Amino acid sequence: MGAQLRVYTQKIKSAQTTKKITKAMELIAASRIQKAQARVAASGPYSRAITRAVSAVATYSNVEHVLTTEPAEIKRAAVVVFTSDRGLAGAFNSQILREANDLTEELRAEGKEVIHFAYGRKAVANFTFRKQPLAGQWVGEAENPTFAAAKEIGEALLDSFLKDEADGGVDEIHLVFNRFVSMMTQTPQVLRLLPLEVVEGVEAPDKSEVLPLYEFEPDAETVLDALLPVYIESRIFNALLQSAAAKHAATQKAMKSASDNADKLITDYTRLRNNARQAEITQQISEIVGGADALASS
Amino acid sequence: MAVLSVSVVSASHEVWTGEAKQVVARTVEGQIGILAGHEPLLAILANGEVRITLENGEKIVAQADGGFLSVEHNSVSIVAGAASLVG
Numbered sequence: 001m002g003a004q005l006r007v008y009t010q011k012i013k014s015a016q017t018t019k020k021i022t023k024a025m026e027l028i029a030a031s032r033i034q035k036a037q038a039r040v041a042a043s044g045p046y047s048r049a050i051t052r053a054v055s056a057v058a059t060y061s062n063v064e065h066v067l068t069t070e071p072a073e074i075k076r077a078a079v080v081v082f083t084s085d086r087g088l089a090g091a092f093n094s095q096i097l098r099e100a101n102d103l104t105e106e107l108r109a110e111g112k113e114v115i116h117f118a119y120g121r122k123a124v125a126n127f128t129f130r131k132q133p134l135a136g137q138w139v140g141e142a143e144n145p146t147f148a149a150a151k152e153i154g155e156a157l158l159d160s161f162l163k164d165e166a167d168g169g170v171d172e173i174h175l176v177f178n179r180f181v182s183m184m185t186q187t188p189q190v191l192r193l194l195p196l197e198v199v200e201g202v203e204a205p206d207k208s209e210v211l212p213l214y215e216f217e218p219d220a221e222t223v224l225d226a227l228l229p230v231y232i233e234s235r236i237f238n239a240l241l242q243s244a245a246a247k248h249a250a251t252q253k254a255m256k257s258a259s260d261n262a263d264k265l266i267t268d269y270t271r272l273r274n275n276a277r278q279a280e281i282t283q284q285i286s287e288i289v290g291g292a293d294a295l296a297s298s
Numbered sequence: 299m300a301v302l303s304v305s306v307v308s309a310s311h312e313v314w315t316g317e318a319k320q321v322v323a324r325t326v327e328g329q330i331g332i333l334a335g336h337e338p339l340l341a342i343l344a345n346g347e348v349r350i351t352l353e354n355g356e357k358i359v360a361q362a363d364g365g366f367l368s369v370e371h372n373s374v375s376i377v378a379g380a381a382s383l384v385g
Contacts, residue, residue, distance in 0.1 A: 042311040049307050049377045053340055053368050147309040147379060217325050217341035226342045227366065230379070237309060 008273035019262035026255035036245035082177035083120035090254035099188040150237035178246035186246035300334035308381035
């Protein structure tokens with residue numbers, strides 16, 4: 001009997017310790033969300049300015065550029081998967097990997113060969129476990145992405161995009177990342193990075209308004225040459241920041257429900273322990289009474 | 299006279315924003331000065347500084363390496379991966 005009591009006490013202790021840890025992680029994540037969100041907001045003006053400029057060149061000039069023209073046939077596509085470095089974030093990583101898998105299947109069904117790039121330890125681990133080769137991988141700073149990292153990824157992607165088909169170049173690049181919608185919701189998003197579709201910030205000009213005639217210096221093509229890598233970097237940087245913010249939100253949510261569950265466990269085990277203690281006392285009493293009766297009657 | 303609304307933007311944050319009388323920058327083709335009413339322009343900046351003259355004559359110098367400059371409807375944006383104010 002006493003043994004059972006001890007077991008319950010142990011379980012309560014362990015749930016309490018777990019709760020302390022998850023509570024701490026929840027608080028840490030909560031404090032980091034603010035910062036990550038602020039970074040997303042702060043990078044807004046940059047990507048807006050770049051997007052405006054790119055759409056200006058695309059709209060007000062008729063340059064045919066390798067990055068904007070759709071190839072006749074797409075043979076190989078690259079999928080870039082953005083996850084976090086660490087787990088304990090609920091469905092954050094698994095939903096991204098699932099989305100990436102779906103996309104891969106879809107692309108393969110269209111007869112395209114698919115190669116993967118992975119950002120974040122979880123994505124790398126996933127592909128290594130499935131023995132799928134990676135064309136590129138970046139780990140170690142998914143929690144706090146830097147612009148330099150975005151630049152590096154952008155360069156690698158642009159490199160493989162500009163390479164010839166025969167040398168392993170790709171014709172299409174997709175990004176798969178978690179978008180921070182709100183504290184409660186993070187949705188996986190698939191974005192086709194290249195060939196470029198400038199969707200954001202293209203406002204249909206007012207009819208009354210005369211289209212501004214842009215002057216390009218030195219000329220439209222060179223400007224586009226210089227702008228597009230920058231645009232790609234800014235899109236990737238945005239994806240990195242979104243993903244980091246979403247990760248913190250997901251961690252906070254996961255840790256909150258872990259703490260709640262620990263609370264529930266503690267309540268349940270405390271009830272059971274009280275029950276066991278009461279049963280023990282009852283049994284002892286009945287043993288004493290029974291013993292006394294037996295002595296009296298003998 | 300109309301004023302220019304100028305913003306200097308780097309990848310991670312907005313460096314400076316405000317109204318100005320004149321912006322002088324060095325593009326790959328040479329020095330360019332922009333006053334209010336300039337035609338729409340998109341130019342690649344050479345490594346170098348951008349001088350912004352405020353309405354009260356005060357001058358602000360920004361360093362924008364390898365960025366670009368766009369002018370549209372009296373709003374000027376100077377955008378670079380790493381942009382900062384000097385001095």
